[in-house]
Amino acid sequence: MKTTWLIALVLANSAATAVAYVPDDAWTTTASGRVSAGQGATLTWGIAEDGTTISGEDPSDLVSYLDDLFSETSSSSDLTSRSWFSVFQQSVDRWSELGGITFVYEENDNGSMVGGSAGRLGQLADVRIAGSYNDGPSGTLAYTWLPNNGDMVIDTGETSYFSRTASDYRTFRNTVMHELGHAIGLLHIESDTSSLLMEPYINTTFDGPQLDDIRGLHGLYGDVYEKAYSGQGNDTAARATSLGLLSSGGVLGVGLDAAGDQAVAATETDFVSITDGSDIDYYSFSVDTPLEVSLTLTPRGGLFQQGVQGGTQSTFDANARNNLSLAVYDSDGSTLLEQVDLTSAGGAESITGLQLAASGEYFARVLGADDSVQMYDLVISASAMLVALAGDYNDDGLVDAADYSVWRDSQDDIGGSLAADGDHDGDVDLADYVVWKNGFGSSSSGSSPLAVPEPVATLLAAFGMLFARHRRRALSRGC
Ligand SMILES: [Zn+2]
Numbered sequence: 026m027k028t029t030w031l032i033a034l035v036l037a038n039s040a041a042t043a044v045a046y047v048p049d050d051a052w053t054t055t056a057s058g059r060v061s062a063g064q065g066a067t068l069t070w071g072i073a074e075d076g077t078t079i080s081g082e083d084p085s086d087l088v089s090y091l092d093d094l095f096s097e098t099s100s101s102s103d104l105t106s107r108s109w110f111s112v113f114q115q116s117v118d119r120w121s122e123l124g125g126i127t128f129v130y131e132e133n134d135n136g137s138m139v140g141g142s143a144g145r146l147g148q149l150a151d152v153r154i155a156g157s158y159n160d161g162p163s164g165t166l167a168y169t170w171l172p173n174n175g176d177m178v179i180d181t182g183e184t185s186y187f188s189r190t191a192s193d194y195r196t197f198r199n200t201v202m203h204e205l206g207h208a209i210g211l212l213h214i215e216s217d218t219s220s221l222l223m224e225p226y227i228n229t230t231f232d233g234p235q236l237d238d239i240r241g242l243h244g245l246y247g248d249v250y251e252k253a254y255s256g257q258g259n260d261t262a263a264r265a266t267s268l269g270l271l272s273s274g275g276v277l278g279v280g281l282d283a284a285g286d287q288a289v290a291a292t293e294t295d296f297v298s299i300t301d302g303s304d305i306d307y308y309s310f311s312v313d314t315p316l317e318v319s320l321t322l323t324p325r326g327g328l329f330q331q332g333v334q335g336g337t338q339s340t341f342d343a344n345a346r347n348n349l350s351l352a353v354y355d356s357d358g359s360t361l362l363e364q365v366d367l368t369s370a371g372g373a374e375s376i377t378g379l380q381l382a383a384s385g386e387y388f389a390r391v392l393g394a395d396d397s398v399q400m401y402d403l404v405i406s407a408s409a410m411l412v413a414l415a416g417d418y419n420d421d422g423l424v425d426a427a428d429y430s431v432w433r434d435s436q437d438d439i440g441g442s443l444a445a446d447g448d449h450d451g452d453v454d455l456a457d458y459v460v461w462k463n464g465f466g467s468s469s470s471g472s473s474p475l476a477v478p479e480p481v482a483t484l485l486a487a488f489g490m491l492f493a494r495h496r497r498r499a500l501s502r503g504c
Pocket residue numbers: 028029030031203204207213224225
């Protein structure tokens with residue numbers, strides 16, 4: 026199956042499922058092995074030598090064409106040293122950094138026909154790029170076979186177009202990046218309200234894949250973190266994607282470049298998605314002081330008009346494709362601390378005021394209830410956890426004589442009010458007096474300690490009495 030990128034009028038495509046980006050099939054087998062749905066895949070790419078047969082075309086003349094176009098003097102067989110090589114390298118790198126595909130350059134090419142041979146490591150790339158004079162200036166810029174083929178043919182009659190140097194050869198790069206979109210399994214989409222890379226007509230007002238193009242990449246191969254751990258992804262706490270250290274007043278986040286409309290700048294790389302109903306994304310964050318944390322999970326993708334090529338457009342809400350839920354797990358990765366699934370698809374989920382008293386690593390888990398791709402962002406913020414002041418039994422932010430009174434009136438009050446249980450052992454006894462005594466004069470505002478307790482003599486007398494009372498009781502129990 027062959028898909029062309031035209032700048033002239035094109036005919037309607039066949040109807041496709043309404044998922045905004047228009048997917049064909051993802052790769053199932055590459056030179057690097059089998060590909061599982063929604064999991065990352067490695068695709069080798071390379072450039073066919075001039076003279077290589079192309080299915081249905083004249084033999085490739087891409088290398089000599091580009092050498093002329095870029096006034097290249099090198100004739101080395103190592104194409105990576107060519108001045109024009111970076112157009113391709115930047116294009117494959119951009120797709121690679123945005124999601125589950127990893128493009129790797131294959132320097133070997135056994136010369137078999139372009140558009141008809143499967144990739145083999147060390148011999149032939151999965152995606153081979155060739156060139157042939159197609160229809161000259163205008164019309165077709167390039168075309169690409171869909172998976173599992175992925176070969177690309179560039180129209181070597183587009184000299185004035187591809188020689189445009191503006192924005193680092195953006196016209197040429199957008200052509201190549203669009204064709205790579207076909208190579209990974211995306212078809213054309215049209216939108217009256219947004220500008221997307223996978224539209225049938227070239228647009229150079231933006232650089233590379235736009236939001237829905239990236240969503241398409243995620244829908245077929247998952248987000249960039251699905252490539253972690255040799256393609257096992259971040260589906261378990263043990264393989265969580267680390268977001269770093271969370272400090273008081275600090276904020277951590279992931280997926281933050283997906284907010285807003287479909288426009289994506291070439292510098293933006295932070296996009297994550299739940300791929301389908303079986304995908305689970307774990308993130309870890311560490312805490313080294315008691316914190317009160319809040320997490321917000323917001324579905325992203327945008328609202329825009331879309332339709333298949335030549336078809337009727339409709340409003341599409343990419344924010345509401347999958348009902349996401351959010352959970353936080355303790356440092357063991359399995360003890361659930363809190364879980365929320367209060368909203369339906371399109372609604373944000375929040376956990377607020379979760380107190381994490383112990384230092385360590387914690388885990389946030391995102392999963393979806395539905396079998397469709399959903400972009401999102403996750404933001405985790407923290408404030409200092411208010412820790413009770415030791416010995417402040419009346420909770421007024423000051424450890425003073427009034428707290429002694431609370432202790433005195435509740436000591437031995439097992440099972441009743443434990444306001445004066447300073448050592449948190451379930452009773453109010455002498456040890457809690459010691460907590461009060463040690464904390465005497467301190468305040469939650471950090472101001473200087475109070476003067477030495479005035480009623481020292483009184484307190485010590487009371488202490489002595491109590492001690493005596495306890496002793497008597499102890500003795501009587503001993504008899
Ligand atoms: Zn196209």
